[in-house]
Amino acid sequence: MAGVDLGPFPDLAGFDRAAALDADDPLAGWQDAFVVAEPDLLYLDGNSLGRLPRAAVDAVEDVVTTQWGHRLIRSWNEGWWDAPTRLGDLLAPVVGARPGEVVVSESTSTNLFKLAVAAVRARPGRTRIITDDLNFPTDNHVLAGVADLLGDGVEVVTVPSADGIHGPVEELLAEIDDATALVSLSQVCFKSGYAWDVGQVTRAAHAAGAMVLWDCSHSVGSVPVDLGAHDVDLAVGCTYKYLNGGPGAPAFAYVRADLQDELANPITGWWGHDEPFSFDLDFRPASGIRKFHVGTMPMLSLLAAEAGIAMVAQVGIDAIRTKSVALTTVLVDLVDEHLAPLGFALASPRDPDRRGGHVSVSHPQAWGITRALVEEGEVVPDFRAPDVVRLGLSPLTTSFTDVHTAVGRIADVVRGDRHLAHADSDLSVT
Ligand SMILES: *Cc1c(COP(=O)(O)O)cnc(C)c1O
Numbered sequence: 313m314a315g316v317d318l319g320p321f322p323d324l325a326g327f328d329r330a331a332a333l334d335a336d337d338p339l340a341g342w343q344d345a346f347v348v349a350e351p352d353l354l355y356l357d358g359n360s361l362g363r364l365p366r367a368a369v370d371a372v373e374d375v376v377t378t379q380w381g382h383r384l385i386r387s388w389n390e391g392w393w394d395a396p397t398r399l400g401d402l403l404a405p406v407v408g409a410r411p412g413e414v415v416v417s418e419s420t421s422t423n424l425f426k427l428a429v430a431a432v433r434a435r436p437g438r439t440r441i442i443t444d445d446l447n448f449p450t451d452n453h454v455l456a457g458v459a460d461l462l463g464d465g466v467e468v469v470t471v472p473s474a475d476g477i478h479g480p481v482e483e484l485l486a487e488i489d490d491a492t493a494l495v496s497l498s499q500v501c502f503k504s505g506y507a508w509d510v511g512q513v514t515r516a517a518h519a520a521g522a523m524v525l526w527d528c529s530h531s532v533g534s535v536p537v538d539l540g541a542h543d544v545d546l547a548v549g550c551t552y553k554y555l556n557g558g559p560g561a562p563a564f565a566y567v568r569a570d571l572q573d574e575l576a577n578p579i580t581g582w583w584g585h586d587e588p589f590s591f592d593l594d595f596r597p598a599s600g601i602r603k604f605h606v607g608t609m610p611m612l613s614l615l616a617a618e619a620g621i622a623m624v625a626q627v628g629i630d631a632i633r634t635k636s637v638a639l640t641t642v643l644v645d646l647v648d649e650h651l652a653p654l655g656f657a658l659a660s661p662r663d664p665d666r667r668g669g670h671v672s673v674s675h676p677q678a679w680g681i682t683r684a685l686v687e688e689g690e691v692v693p694d695f696r697a698p699d700v701v702r703l704g705l706s707p708l709t710t711s712f713t714d715v716h717t718a719v720g721r722i723a724d725v726v727r728g729d730r731h732l733a734h735a736d737s738d739l740s741v742t
Contacts, residue, residue: 330712339635342708354691354718358706359530359670362556367619375615395614402621406629408538409566415601417609420529420563421450423548426604428458430575431494431523431546432466438493439465444480445472446501451527455496477504477659485516492522500530500668503696505660507535507668511542529553533624534636534669539566554706556620561613565604572600581606635707636669642712643671646719654726659700670704680731690721695742
């Protein structure tokens with residue numbers, strides 16, 4: 313690794329350890345499958361917006377120039393109409409589902425709404441939706457909206473985490489009772505990276521006669537989801553994070569095969585009709601996962617997402633998880649060694665089984681530190697109020713030496729007080 317500028321972070325032994333891990337990394341070659349416009353920039357935000365796959369550039373070029381520009385409306389019969397279910401089948405093995413159980417369409421928020429309404433309606437007389445306060449706020453907002461819409465005493469019970477890092481496991485399990493219609497959680501929590509035991513919660517919900525709806529936005533493409541093995545009823549998740557689908561790429565929705573007849577999509581649009589081109593005024597739902605379609609799908613975004621999903625499916629989620637755990641373990645050790653003395657505290661679980669693909673650290677000046685790193689063009693993490701810097705490690709694009717160098721740059725900013733100049737920056741996206 314001659315020629316690497318370690319700057320004011322002369323932890324050569326640590327760098328050598330990281331370099332040795334890179335040399336042994338079977339996934340290292342995948343970095344070349346992505347566009348890297350600034351080679352020196354350490355991008356640690358792939359859990360918010362994954363990097364651009366080179367294959368997506370070609371796909372978008374083809375969709376725009378050939379499929380739209382040349383083939384025009386004929387393209388609907390040449391791969392567009394089936395794209396949401398084709399991408400769903402491509403993604404199915406990544407989340408442990410079977411073909412026909414996954415569709416890629418709409419946003420995570422919209423899919424969550426559709427599936428939560430369908431689930432609660434399938435449990436008439438039950439009034440409780442259980443979630444926690446580590447969930448992504450859109451989930452809490454959507455669930456509250458679902459309760460409001462359905463009325464009849466339906467309410468959301470939000471179980472608080474004691475430390476803001478770990479899921480409130482015992483407290484949540486204790487809330488699940490015979491009035492519970494639905495338990496809905498994020499498999500990996502967006503702020504702390506806490507990873508729920510999907511099997512444990514799902515079994516408890518089923519034992520009480522309730523359904524589960526997992527939001528896998530922060531796990532899909534990074535942590536195995538195993539929907540089938542755990543007999544999960546319903547799930548949703550983003551494709552623009554660890555699946556590298558592109559900004560605002562359509563999300564996925566999973567409905568276990570045996571529930572597809574029973575559940576009804578509350579947004580009855582023409583794409584979910586059994587025969588959309590009959591233009592029948594009476595709504596007859598499609599069978600299978602297609603009944604969860606709503607309206608015309610954004611083909612440019614959908615087909616851009618295919619490349620990233622295909623790549624993760626090809627690599628395999630178990631190999632990805634193995635590297636992810638190794639990356640976060642190296643980072644946690646570096647936080648203890650180099651950042652804790654500078655006032656940082658680990659804000660993620662220490663147990664790798666309970667941790668997803670990102671590591672959060674808290675610091676009273678987290679905002680200024682994040683801005684200094686981004687403005688200086690050194691590291692791109694993100695900030696989550698009030699005091700968390702999130703460091704996202706994408707197994708296909710992040711190396712062990714990236715992690716090591718990033719910690720050095722973070723330490724350097726704080727030691728040089730360079731974050732103080734950025735404490736008052738004001739931005740809409742943090
Ligand atoms: C990123 C994320 C979302 C975002 O939902 P959108 O509808 O795509 O904006 C939702 N839930 C979780 C858990 C997330 O991590």
